[in-house]
Amino acid sequence: MEKVKVCMLGFGGIARSHLSAYRQLEAQGAPVQLVGICDIDESQFGKAQATNLGAGTGPDLSGINLYTEDEKMIAAEKPDVVDICLPSFLHEEYSVKMMRLGCNVLCEKPMSLDSDSCKRMIAASEETGKKLMIGQCLRFEPSYLYLKELVDSGRYGKVRHAFFDRLSALPLWGFEKWFQDTARSGGCVTDMHIHDVDMIRFLFGEPKEVSCVSTEDVTKWQVVNSRFDYGNGTMIFALGSWDEAKTTKFRFSFRVRFDEAQVFSDGKKVTVYPDEGEVFEAELESKNRMAEEILCLCKAVLGEAVSDRISAYEAAKTVALVEKLRDSADNNGQVISC
Ligand SMILES: NC(=O)c1ccc[n+]([C@@H]2O[C@H](COP(=O)([O-])OP(=O)(O)OC[C@H]3O[C@@H](n4cnc5c(N)ncnc54)[C@H](O)[C@@H]3O)[C@@H](O)[C@H]2O)c1
Structure with missing residues (x-):
C-alpha cells in the first residue's frame, strides 16, 4: 500500500500528541508514515515535556530520523506532507516555505495571528498547488x-x-x-x-x-x-x-x-x-481527533475525496x-x- 511520508516541524508540547497519533495510525495500518522530525532545539528530543495536559513522558522516537535544520530534513526525506507544530507566530513563514519546497502542509491552529497573514498562506497554497489544512482538531x-x-x-x-x-x-x-x-x-x-x-x-x-x-x-x-x-x-x-x-x-x-x-x-x-x-x-x-485530522490530509494527498472541514479557507474565517x-x-x- 502506498504510504504518505510525513515530517514534523517543531517538537514541543503539542507535537507529543501528534507523535502518539502517528504511532496509532501506523499500528492500525493507515497509509501514513512519520519519517522525520526537526526541532532547532536538540534537547527537545529527549525531554518529557510538561504542558497543561499533564507531566508528559519521554518520547519514543525509534525509527524516526531527527534533524535540527528544516531544509536538511526536507532534502533528505522528501516528505509528501509537513506537519507544522511550531509556535503560532512562525506558522505563516514555515507553511509558505514548506509549500514552496514542494510539500503539502498540515499546520497547527491558529492558522496564523491575523487575517492578512492567513490570506498570504492561502495565496501560497493556490500558487504552488500544494494542499494546506489547519489542525482545528475539535x-x-x-x-x-x-x-x-x-x-x-x-x-x-x-x-x-x-x-x-x-x-x-x-x-x-x-x-x-x-x-x-x-x-x-x-x-x-x-x-x-x-x-x-x-x-x-x-x-x-x-x-x-x-x-x-x-x-x-x-x-x-x-x-x-x-x-x-x-x-x-x-x-x-x-x-x-x-x-x-x-x-x-x-x-x-x-x-x-x-x-x-x-x-x-x-x-x-x-x-x-x-x-x-x-x-x-x-x-x-472512540476516535483520536489528531489522528483523524492527519488522516484527512493524507487521504487527500492520495487523491481520495475528503471533507473540507479543516481547509485553510475555513480556518481563515475563524x-x-x-x-x-x-x-x-x-x-x-x-x-x-x-
Ligand atoms: N490543537 C491543539 O489543541 C493545540 C494544543 C496546544 C498547542 N497548539 C498549537 O501548537 C503550536 C505549538 O504549540 P506548543 O505548545 O507545541 O509550543 P512549544 O513552544 O512547546 O513547541 C514549539 C517547538 O518548536 C521549536 N521551534 C521553534 N522554532 C523553530 C524552528 N524555526 N524550526 C524548528 N523548530 C522550532 C521549539 O524548539 C519547540 O520545541 C501552537 O501554534 C499552539 O497554538 C495546539
Missing part, C-alpha cells in the same frame, strides 16, 4: 460531532442558547516564553478560545453580531467572555481563560439548550437531559472572527457586525 472530536448531529438534525428542536468554556493556567512551557508574549501568541483569545470560536462557526454558521470583554495581565485578551448573536433569538456565549490557578488542570465543557432537551459535556462524556423522558449518556465514537472579538474587547465590548 472538528474531529466525537463529543462535538455528536452535538453537531443534534444541531443539524433538529432532533430536539432549535438551539435557544449555549455556553462553551475552555480554561487553563497561563502556558509557561513554550519556546522562548512565546505564549506569554501577545505579539507572538495573540493571547488566550487567539490561541485557546479560538477552539470554541471555530466550533461555534462549525455548529451554527456565521453570527450576525459579536461582542467580547476581556482582561489583560501577562498577555492581552487573557480572560475573554464572548457573545455571538445569530439574530433569530439564538444567543451563544463562550468563556476562555489563561488565568486559572497553576494547580488546576486544563478543562473544557459545553452546555446547550435545545427547545426540547439540554445537553451537557464535561469534556469527556456527553449527557442528554430531555424535557420529557430519561436522562442518558450519549454513545460516542481567525477573522477572532479579530472581531479582539476589536470588540479593545473597545469596551462594543457590538460588531459580522
Whole structure:
C-alpha cells in the first residue's frame, strides 16, 4: 500500500500528541508514515515535556530520523506532507516555505495571528498547488460531532442558547516564553478560545453580531467572555481563560439548550437531559481527533475525496472572527457586525 511520508516541524508540547497519533495510525495500518522530525532545539528530543495536559513522558522516537535544520530534513526525506507544530507566530513563514519546497502542509491552529497573514498562506497554497489544512482538531472530536448531529438534525428542536468554556493556567512551557508574549501568541483569545470560536462557526454558521470583554495581565485578551448573536433569538456565549490557578488542570465543557432537551459535556462524556423522558449518556465514537485530522490530509494527498472541514479557507474565517472579538474587547465590548 502506498504510504504518505510525513515530517514534523517543531517538537514541543503539542507535537507529543501528534507523535502518539502517528504511532496509532501506523499500528492500525493507515497509509501514513512519520519519517522525520526537526526541532532547532536538540534537547527537545529527549525531554518529557510538561504542558497543561499533564507531566508528559519521554518520547519514543525509534525509527524516526531527527534533524535540527528544516531544509536538511526536507532534502533528505522528501516528505509528501509537513506537519507544522511550531509556535503560532512562525506558522505563516514555515507553511509558505514548506509549500514552496514542494510539500503539502498540515499546520497547527491558529492558522496564523491575523487575517492578512492567513490570506498570504492561502495565496501560497493556490500558487504552488500544494494542499494546506489547519489542525482545528475539535472538528474531529466525537463529543462535538455528536452535538453537531443534534444541531443539524433538529432532533430536539432549535438551539435557544449555549455556553462553551475552555480554561487553563497561563502556558509557561513554550519556546522562548512565546505564549506569554501577545505579539507572538495573540493571547488566550487567539490561541485557546479560538477552539470554541471555530466550533461555534462549525455548529451554527456565521453570527450576525459579536461582542467580547476581556482582561489583560501577562498577555492581552487573557480572560475573554464572548457573545455571538445569530439574530433569530439564538444567543451563544463562550468563556476562555489563561488565568486559572497553576494547580488546576486544563478543562473544557459545553452546555446547550435545545427547545426540547439540554445537553451537557464535561469534556469527556456527553449527557442528554430531555424535557420529557430519561436522562442518558450519549454513545460516542472512540476516535483520536489528531489522528483523524492527519488522516484527512493524507487521504487527500492520495487523491481520495475528503471533507473540507479543516481547509485553510475555513480556518481563515475563524481567525477573522477572532479579530472581531479582539476589536470588540479593545473597545469596551462594543457590538460588531459580522
Ligand atoms: N490543537 C491543539 O489543541 C493545540 C494544543 C496546544 C498547542 N497548539 C498549537 O501548537 C503550536 C505549538 O504549540 P506548543 O505548545 O507545541 O509550543 P512549544 O513552544 O512547546 O513547541 C514549539 C517547538 O518548536 C521549536 N521551534 C521553534 N522554532 C523553530 C524552528 N524555526 N524550526 C524548528 N523548530 C522550532 C521549539 O524548539 C519547540 O520545541 C501552537 O501554534 C499552539 O497554538 C495546539
